[in-house]
Amino acid sequence: MNDSIDLAPREPRGVLGTLDELLRQPRAGFARARAGMPVRAWTLRAIAGTLGCWSLYGAGSGFFAGGWQIGLAAVKAPLIVAGSALLCVPSLYVFGLLAGAPLTRARFAVTLTGFVGMLALVMAGLLPIEWLFSVSTQSLAFVVWLHLALWTIAMIFGTRFLRAAMPEVPTGALMLWIALFCLVSFQVTTFMRPILWREPNAAILAEGKLFFLDHFKQALR
Amino acid sequence: MTTMLGRLLHRGDELLSHILSDRPLGRTLAELTLLMAVSAAGYGLVLGMWHGTRLAAYDAIKLPLVLVLTSTFTVAFSWIAAQALNVPLRFAQVAVLTFLALAAAAVALLSLAPIAWFFTVCAPAPSTATRMTHNALYLMHTTFVGACGLTGTRTLWHAMTRLGRARSTLRRVYLVWVLGYAVVGGEVAWALRPFVGSVSPKFPVVFLRQDALQGNVYEFIGRDIVPYFWSRRRQ
Numbered sequence: 001m002n003d004s005i006d007l008a009p010r011e012p013r014g015v016l017g018t019l020d021e022l023l024r025q026p027r028a029g030f031a032r033a034r035a036g037m038p039v040r041a042w043t044l045r046a047i048a049g050t051l052g053c054w055s056l057y058g059a060g061s062g063f064f065a066g067g068w069q070i071g072l073a074a075v076k077a078p079l080i081v082a083g084s085a086l087l088c089v090p091s092l093y094v095f096g097l098l099a100g101a102p103l104t105r106a107r108f109a110v111t112l113t114g115f116v117g118m119l120a121l122v123m124a125g126l127l128p129i130e131w132l133f134s135v136s137t138q139s140l141a142f143v144v145w146l147h148l149a150l151w152t153i154a155m156i157f158g159t160r161f162l163r164a165a166m167p168e169v170p171t172g173a174l175m176l177w178i179a180l181f182c183l184v185s186f187q188v189t190t191f192m193r194p195i196l197w198r199e200p201n202a203a204i205l206a207e208g209k210l211f212f213l214d215h216f217k218q219a220l221r
Numbered sequence: 222m223t224t225m226l227g228r229l230l231h232r233g234d235e236l237l238s239h240i241l242s243d244r245p246l247g248r249t250l251a252e253l254t255l256l257m258a259v260s261a262a263g264y265g266l267v268l269g270m271w272h273g274t275r276l277a278a279y280d281a282i283k284l285p286l287v288l289v290l291t292s293t294f295t296v297a298f299s300w301i302a303a304q305a306l307n308v309p310l311r312f313a314q315v316a317v318l319t320f321l322a323l324a325a326a327a328v329a330l331l332s333l334a335p336i337a338w339f340f341t342v343c344a345p346a347p348s349t350a351t352r353m354t355h356n357a358l359y360l361m362h363t364t365f366v367g368a369c370g371l372t373g374t375r376t377l378w379h380a381m382t383r384l385g386r387a388r389s390t391l392r393r394v395y396l397v398w399v400l401g402y403a404v405v406g407g408e409v410a411w412a413l414r415p416f417v418g419s420v421s422p423k424f425p426v427v428f429l430r431q432d433a434l435q436g437n438v439y440e441f442i443g444r445d446i447v448p449y450f451w452s453r454r455r456q
Contacts, residue, residue: 087335087336087339090332090333090334091329094230097231098325098372187339187340187343191339211353
């Protein structure tokens, strides 16, 4: 009885239940995918929870500027993560398969959703810290470094999740993909700028093309 | 082609068993070549798009050409090296294994195309003021091509381990083959330049530069790159 529970745990109910399972039993989703159980509902709930967590995190980051920026950052943060994930999906799938991971559509959906969900959960856990520092400083450079540090912490947990999800892929290759995902997320953030700070009456989306390193340089000036 | 893509990604063991059997391999070679060419053309479109549609179209032809020419130039040597190092593969098997590695590399490269596309779309337009962007894009494409090349050779190594020979023998053959691809591939890509395009008005967008076959990449490294770094070190 216990074995069967370990192999294919019962599907949790609701968005919070799904996020709770992702946190406590991150492998449960794979077990269900391996057992051939449907994963679509789980994936959709996990995506909804993930977007919610990211939206909260974005709102927290908007407290640095306050006002409308709280709402704008709450919309932009989930878009940044969703955009980065979409751009990086094909490479994770193809490199995973070429490395020998037996990725079915269900297992890959669970892997990707779980990875982004794990990042979201860690970021949600860091939300009070982020809020505290965001409202207590006026230095944009400090907040940029803070978000980079929090992003790094979330990435460490996300990497652990991916390693457990795709043990067939060499760790070095996974680390390279994670580095690529980070770079893409930086560029998507630059594309969605301004996020932390907006001049009064400035556009919601800045015009002009900018490389993320130049964007950081501007922000840290 | 989609069937071959499915076999390469999902049923790699079955594909390798087929390649290493005594069955005819003409159809497999044709399908792998098509998959490689289409995948490389897809990435080629993104590779050249920073300089506009003309270079994108040129690269969609030139990148598959680099892979096909590299395979063509190296296949005879690869077969002879395998025989000399006591790995008795048929010529057709060596050809198919070569194209298998390059097809895997091309498919991996295509999977990175959305990322390369996004960075290119976000890059400021080419001009003499955007040398850093040019260098960053160049570095990105070179890293992607190098990483995918390594991924392709990993597929090759996986195939070779099924040949039932001593690992040391297989490693020698593998290294000789990979060295052959790298040396020849570097020169073929050099001759078919430009791919990313230059920010200097001295080098307009062309399919092939007039000096394509005047000198080679290794002469260029020895004559220009090494003395440049040497002189900087002495300063």
